Amino acid sequence: MKNILTLLAISLLSLSCSKRDLVYFSDIGTDTIYTTPIDSVVEQRIQEDDLLSITVTSLNAESNMLFNAGVLMPSGGNVNTVVSTPINESYLVDKNGFINYPVIGQINLKGLTKLEAVNKMSLLLDEYVQDPIINIRIMNFKVTVIGEVQKPSTFIIPTEKVTILEALGLAGDMTAFGRRENVLVIREKEGVRTTTRLNLNAKNVLASPYYYLQQNDVIYVEPYKTKSIQSDSNPRTFAIFTSIVTLLTIALFQIGN
Structure with a gap:
């Protein structure tokens, strides 16, 4: 008996x-210096449904008015330089990759990096503006963190650059029931949805192409079986x-x- x-x-x-391992990168020893080259940064490319802020700065106030919605203001201490300050002005990239820009009309920016988009628009604006300075920002760059985190939500990232650790930090970090060794990342690119699982207990995740997140990435933290x-x-x-x-x-x- x-x-x-x-x-x-x-x-x-x-x-x-x-037994649960709640320590990030637990395979890095306390007396070990671990280094990895930062070559997994993938430059963001413009995709459909992006909201783009596009501002044009030049020496000619009239030319600026053609391409900026807002109020004309002096730029810095140079009274000859005038910029137009946009007021909630943004351009939606449609499903075919085009934006509808003043004077020029339809411009296809889908798949371009911001630098490539700036260069393309500079060529198009050269006919209307002398030596334009163009600035492009993605206004709705966002990532979503759900599952076993303190504050699941969708976060707008103003810098357009965020790591998976920073995204988890925005969500208040994982709860004690979050599976750090099996974090799911869902990514959409060029009409294809892919998924991958990351082990945040392992140091090699620092070299993963999914360490830096991209526009509209979704991070799902699964619960342990005990929580289920x-x-x-x-x-x-x-x-x-x-x-x-x-x-x-x-x-x-x-x-x-």
């Missing part, structure tokens, strides 16, 4: 307890489970004496 109770207690405890069991069961079930383990422990102690 004692052996049977012991085996039953061990089985129940093994179901309720599991809790969500599928009511509190009364766990109260009964705990009581059984307690009674078995008492019985074993009494039999041992």
Whole structure:
């Protein structure tokens, strides 16, 4: 009877307890310097549904008015330089990759980096503006973090550059039930949706092409099985489970004496 109770207690405890590694990059020793080249940064490319802020600066106020919506203001200390300050002005990239820009009309910017887009627009504006300075920003660059994090949400990133660790930081980090060794990243690119899983306990994730996130990436943090069991069961079930383990422990102690 004692052996049977012991085996039953061990089985129940093994179901309720599991070893979890809650440390990021736990394979990096405390006395180790780990280095990896930063070559996994992928420059963002303009895609459909992006909202672009496009401003044009030149020496000619009239030319600026053609391509900027807003109020003309002096630029810095040079009274001869005038810029137009946009007021909530943005251009939507349609499903075919085009924006509708003043005077010029339809411009296809899909798939271009910001530098490539600036160079393309400079050539198009050269007919109307002398030596234009063009600035392009993605206004709705966003990533979404859901699952076992403190504050799941969609976050607008003004710098257009964010790592998976920074995104988790914006979401308040993982809860104790988040599976750090199996974080899912969902990415859409050129009409194709791909998924990959990252082990944030391992240092090699620092060299992953998914370490730096891209526009519209979704990060899903899965829960451990114990959390899944809790969500599928009511509190009364766990109260009964705990009581059984307690009674078995008492019985074993009494039999041992």
